[in-house]
Amino acid sequence: MRNAFGYDQTAFVVDCLVGQLAWPALAATGDAETAPSSGLEEIVVTATRREERLQDVPVSVIAFSQEKLDAQGLKNIDDLSRLSPGLNFQRNGMSSAGNYNDEGSDINIRGVDSTAGTSTTGIYIDDSPIQTRHIGFGSINAFPALFDLDRIEVLRGPQGTLFGAGAEGGVVRFIAPEPDLKKPTGYARADVATTDGGSPSYEGGAAFGAPIIEDVLAFRASVSFRRDGGWVDRVGYTLSPNNTVALPTPIYDGNTTKTNANYSETTTARLAVKWKGQRHARDHAIDLLPAPADQRHVGLLDRALESRRQCLSQTANAGTNPSSDPFTLSAIKIKWDLGFASFFSNTSFYDRNQKATSDYTQYLRATWNSFGELANVYPSKGDNGYATFQDDQRNFYQEFRLASSDTNARIVWNAGLFYSHLSENVPEDIIDPTLNAQVNAFNRWRSGGPSLHRCAAVSDRGHLQRSDRPRRR
Numbered sequence: 056m057r058n059a060f061g062y063d064q065t066a067f068v069v070d071c072l073v074g075q076l077a078w079p080a081l082a083a084t085g086d087a088e089t090a091p092s093s094g095l096e097e098i099v100v101t102a103t104r105r106e107e108r109l110q111d112v113p114v115s116v117i118a119f120s121q122e123k124l125d126a127q128g129l130k131n132i133d134d135l136s137r138l139s140p141g142l143n144f145q146r147n148g149m150s151s152a153g154n155y156n157d158e159g160s161d162i163n164i165r166g167v168d169s170t171a172g173t174s175t176t177g178i179y180i181d182d183s184p185i186q187t188r189h190i191g192f193g194s195i196n197a198f199p200a201l202f203d204l205d206r207i208e209v210l211r212g213p214q215g216t217l218f219g220a221g222a223e224g225g226v227v228r229f230i231a232p233e234p235d236l237k238k239p240t241g242y243a244r245a246d247v248a249t250t251d252g253g254s255p256s257y258e259g260g261a262a263f264g265a266p267i268i269e270d271v272l273a274f275r276a277s278v279s280f281r282r283d284g285g286w287v288d289r290v291g292y293t294l295s296p297n298n299t300v301a302l303p304t305p306i307y308d309g310n311t312t313k314t315n316a317n318y319s320e321t322t323t324a325r326l327a328v329k330w331k332g333q334r335h336a337r338d339h340a341i342d343l344l345p346a347p348a349d350q351r352h353v354g355l356l357d358r359a360l361e362s363r364r365q366c367l368s369q370t371a372n373a374g375t376n377p378s379s380d381p382f383t384l385s386a387i388k389i390k391w392d393l394g395f396a397s398f399f400s401n402t403s404f405y406d407r408n409q410k411a412t413s414d415y416t417q418y419l420r421a422t423w424n425s426f427g428e429l430a431n432v433y434p435s436k437g438d439n440g441y442a443t444f445q446d447d448q449r450n451f452y453q454e455f456r457l458a459s460s461d462t463n464a465r466i467v468w469n470a471g472l473f474y475s476h477l478s479e480n481v482p483e484d485i486i487d488p489t490l491n492a493q494v495n496a497f498n499r500w501r502s503g504g505p506s507l508h509r510c511a512a513v514s515d516r517g518h519l520q521r522s523d524r525p526r527r528r
Contacts, residue, residue: 253286
């Protein structure tokens with residue numbers, strides 16, 4: 056059986072004028088806050104599409120610098136949500152809204168959520184949105200690893216004016232550091248952890264940047280690798296008394312086929328180059344700063360349904376539920392100081408090909424058992440029903456912005472143009488090579504001979520098959 060969902064959308068938005076009437080003495084109103092910290096630190100954010108100190112931003116925003124991420128031990132979006140009030144995140148691969156794989160998740164801010172259509176929470180890498188549309192079970196959001204970041208900004212919504220559709224609840228922005236034109240910079244991190252009854256986890260990564268031509272041309276590159284060790288063993292089982300009764304008992308047969316099966320691996324790589332040109336006219340500096348950058352995140356996940364036996368985590372599922380989520384974001388940014396205003400351009404292309412295979416062996420048999428077509432819900436040895444999911448995205452973005460330079464003026468304004476062409480395809484195939492034969496065999500056994508029986512079963516060719524057989528009374 057195959058389900059396919061897809062859309063191709065082109066959008067052009069004109070943000071004519073975003074104005075704020077603000078007196079300098081009132082510019083720091085709002086509930087901007089920082090994450091817990093042991094010391095004082097000044098963080099510059101771009102929550103209002105201009106660089107401002109966090110304490111001066113008149114919106115509700117939480118900011119995490121790389122130092123705070125390391126101090127709190129935050130490695131991924133799951134960890135980030137635990138220290139961000141109002142940000143809710145959960146893995147829902149096994150929920151009714153998931154695709155029965157851990158890649159499935161739900162994110163919302165202030166409880167503004169939707170499981171259909173446009174996302175209510177924007178997910179940005181720098182200035183490029185990467186959130187998906189909920190157009191099928193396989194629509195899965197990607198989240199970058201928390202490595203070599205300048206900061207993360209969590210903006211509580213609604214943020215539709217500055218961040219467009221998909222930001223009613225708010226926005227989470229992962230902002231990478233720019234190359235330094237004046238001095239070499241570097242960052243490195245290594246972690247090792249153990250799991251009682253499981254395999255070890257470890258991480259290592261480094262970033263380095265330096266000027267090629269001082270105050271003119273610079274670069275920054277980073278790579279990282281992380282492995283989260285598993286703790287669930289894949290085992291075999293038998294059914295007692297046998298597989299023909301309605302409620303047999305699964306019994307561990309002493310055979311362990313794979314230990315610590317539910318591991319995950321994440322690899323990241325990024326390269327950024329910054330060039331600065333400068334000229335003078337009427338004492339106003341005009342800087343042209345194109346900054347092409349590329350970032351790639353690759354994840355491999357082998358998660359299994361977990362059960363408890365004598366304080367051990369074991370699974371006897373036929374499938375291994377592997378998944379991978381590689382994506383590449385390439386962007387060219389241009390910043391130009393015009394004196395009275397700042398001009399900004401962002402051109403980016405997002406290329407993603409997420410794949411997941413989910414174990415449907417017991418699910419399919421439970422379905423046919425509920426129709427009275429199978430004796431029980433447990434698979435026989437060698438059964439392996441599964442569903443393959445895919446989420447392909449090819450998104451192009453172009454944004455132009457013009458923002459007033461004087462942040463202390465009574466009128467602070469932004470104007471901009473935004474264009475996007477979004478293409479997403481979410482196919483799903485359900486396959487079970489042995490289910491047809493088992494349904495037919497059970498009905499022959501139950502009737503004592505040939506019968507006329509109509510059934511819908513998933514075949515190895517991935518479509519619904521209907522069969523008619525003679526009935527004998």
